[in-house]
Amino acid sequence: MxxxxxxxxxxxxxxxxxxxxxxxxxxxxxxxxxxxxxxxxxxxxxxxxxxxxxxxxxxxxxxxxxxxxxxxxxxxxxxxxxxxxxxxxxxxxxxxxxxxxxxxxxxxxxxxxxxxxxxxxxxxxxxxxxxxxxxxxxxxxxxxxxxxxxxxxxxxxxxxxxxxxxxxxxxxxxxxxxxxxxxxxxxxxxxxxxxxYRREQFALLKPPDEARSPFRVLFAGRIEPEKGVFDLLDIAKQTRSLSPNIVFDLCGDGSALDALRQAAATAGLADSFICHGHCDQSAMRRRYEASHAVIVPTRTDFVEGFNKVVVEGVLAGRPVVTSAACPALSAVREAVVEVPPNDIAAYAEALVTLMGDRAFYQQKQQACLKLQDRFYxxxxxxxxxxxxxxxxxxxxxxxxxxxxxxxxxx
The missing domain is CATH 3.40.50.2000 (Glycogen Phosphorylase B;)
Known part of the structure; x- marks a missing residue:
């Protein structure tokens, strides 16, 4: 050259x-x-x-x-x-x-x-x-x-x-x-x-806590309505009625962060719907280690790219819940619980199933392990x-x- x-x-x-x-x-x-x-x-x-x-x-x-x-x-x-x-x-x-x-x-x-x-x-x-x-x-x-x-x-x-x-x-x-x-x-x-990704970023990540008490669900991304963060709050409300043992951790900053925190407090979910704000690499590592599953509820009114959080959940060995509104789905479908876009009830049911059905959870987790090498x-x-x-x-x-x-x- x-x-x-x-x-x-x-x-x-x-x-x-x-x-x-x-x-x-x-x-x-x-x-x-x-x-x-x-x-x-x-x-x-x-x-x-x-x-x-x-x-x-x-x-x-x-x-x-x-x-x-x-x-x-x-x-x-x-x-x-x-x-x-x-x-x-x-x-x-x-x-x-x-x-x-x-x-x-x-x-x-x-x-x-x-x-x-x-x-x-x-x-x-x-x-x-x-x-x-x-x-x-x-x-x-x-x-x-x-x-x-x-x-x-x-x-x-x-x-x-x-x-x-x-x-x-x-x-x-x-x-x-x-x-x-x-x-x-x-x-x-x-x-x-x-x-x-660098293999060392995920190589020594601790596996999910077997006790599942609570069952922690991780969202990472911009805190914006089109990324589905208010849908996520509605999902948290539904899972609370189905199972009180699910906690949501949200990592990211955005224009809707303060409004989302206030809405969670108003709904009485401040203890189980936690907005951590921006997280650097080390903080994200801790959040992934604490999590059992990853959720990406992007709405259909957003022009989505290849949402990397979908892949990062797979690399962390955590099953992902998302919809076809995320183009990343096709690359890791075996490790994903796919739900219809914008369907609050379906998201809630998928999380409850992952928490309660250990065989299904392990099936998705094994799929995560099989898909990881391509991203390294x-x-x-x-x-x-x-x-x-x-x-x-x-x-x-x-x-x-x-x-x-x-x-x-x-």
């Missing part, structure tokens, strides 16, 4: 400067349980001797230059707006991204979803920059019809997936299938990747897929042969 390869990476909203500072000291970012994508990107660039410009939409606006890396936190304007103002912010951000790519003389741009509308990236090939979209969320809410503007943006964006990108990275079959749907299965090669294998991860694509970016031209009638894992 020539040393002149220049890669622009639009990484999403994470603190890429913080992750870089940990990576430069040969450490993982302690704020995340999985190996971060930006950390993986830095490693690929080091291996390929590439120069990189990394842009995050993190609200902490700042820039860092260090050797072959330029890192910038560049917030997206009007990100919290609705309607036309939101779309104007997306378009403006896409234009600025294209200008940066040209000024940086980028050979290729790797762009995560949430950065700009996909149709804006079709500008880049016309400016001499190859594009690799990196899809971590479904393109639209799986169980709800698309909004009018959403449908229009995707209709305009399908050209990117059909012919204007070099290839597509996707984290789940659900996402790949949506790309296939909007392009009528005439799209660039889709390479499926999995999140990657870096060859299945984002970095390995990206490195393969970057190695071919300068040696292969676009052509009709690059179109694939079906997606596949490469």
């Amino acid at each position: 020539p040393s002149s390869l220049r890669v622009l990476y639009a990484a999403g909203p994470g603190n890429v400067i913080g992750t870089y500072q940990h990576w430069s000291q040969q450490k993982d970012d302690p704020s995340q349980v999985s190996v971060t994508y930006s950390g993986q990107f830095f490693e690929v660039c080091r291996e390929l001797n590439a120069n990189a410009y990394v842009i995050s939409s993190c609200r902490d606006k700042r820039t860092l230059r260090d050797g072959a890396f330029i890192l910038e936190h560049r917030p997206i304007p009007f990100r919290k707006a609705t309607g036309l103002l939101y779309h104007a912010g997306q378009i403006w951000y896409g234009l600025r991204l294209a200008i940066t790519a040209v000024r940086f003389r980028a050979d290729v741009a790797v762009v995560a979803d949430g950065t700009t509308h996909w149709f804006m990236l079709s500008l880049l090939p016309r400016l001499g920059v190859q594009v690799i979209p990196s899809l971590h969320c479904v393109l639209w809410r799986k169980f709800l019809p698309m909004r009018k503007l959403e449908k229009t943006a995707l209709r305009w964006g399908k050209r990117l997936f059909q012919r204007d990108c070099r290839a597509i990275l996707a984290i789940s079959d659900d996402i790949a299938e949506q790309v296939a749907m909007i392009t009528h299965r005439q799209h660039r090669t889709i390479s499926i990747f999995t999140p990657v 294998d870096p060859k299945r991860g984002w970095a390995a897929r990206l490195k393969t694509l970057l190695l071919t970016c300068k040696s292969q031209n676009y052509g009709a042969s690059a179109l694939q009638p079906e997606y596949r894992e490469t």
Whole structure:
């Protein structure tokens, strides 16, 4: 690989400067349980001797230059707006991204979803920059019809997936299938990747307490209504009537944290519905060790990605209760108790069954053990897929042969 390869990476909203500072000291970012994508990107660039410009939409606006890396936190304007103002912010951000790519003389741009509308990236090939979209969320809410503007943006964006990108990275079959749907299965090669974890993160984790007194259920994620946290409170109310021995531990921060705590107190559940706030790696380890099961009650009105908590529950050897609203389900289905989306009663019944039926619990727990190795294998991860694509970016031209009638894992 020539040393002149220049890669622009639009990484999403994470603190890429913080992750870089940990990576430069040969450490993982302690704020995340999985190996971060930006950390993986830095490693690929080091291996390929590439120069990189990394842009995050993190609200902490700042820039860092260090050797072959330029890192910038560049917030997206009007990100919290609705309607036309939101779309104007997306378009403006896409234009600025294209200008940066040209000024940086980028050979290729790797762009995560949430950065700009996909149709804006079709500008880049016309400016001499190859594009690799990196899809971590479904393109639209799986169980709800698309909004009018959403449908229009995707209709305009399908050209990117059909012919204007070099290839597509996707984290789940659900996402790949949506790309296939909007392009009528005439799209660039889709390479499926999995999140990657360090085996030592879970290797010495204590097994679930056999006494099950109480039976502890763990939720980890943003405390937001669309993540199902108020549904979770309703689930706790129902399980209290079915079995008073179930305790819910919630780890995470968000705009609804105070309201959720107050609602739990009002419902008389403060002792069995505990909001711990943000938890770092060591705190999450303690919470996983104390837990018996993991719950992911994401609602259908949320554009979900590959919810890593589903995988982390499996790696911790804890059965997971979730629905098809989570694209991660298809990767670990054997270890999951699947319920219909948004069904409070079904979630409650699943937890009561896991608590009371030890044979069923052990069956799911054994399935967890069988599924774990794939998430410790870096060859299945984002970095390995990206490195393969970057190695071919300068040696292969676009052509009709690059179109694939079906997606596949490469």
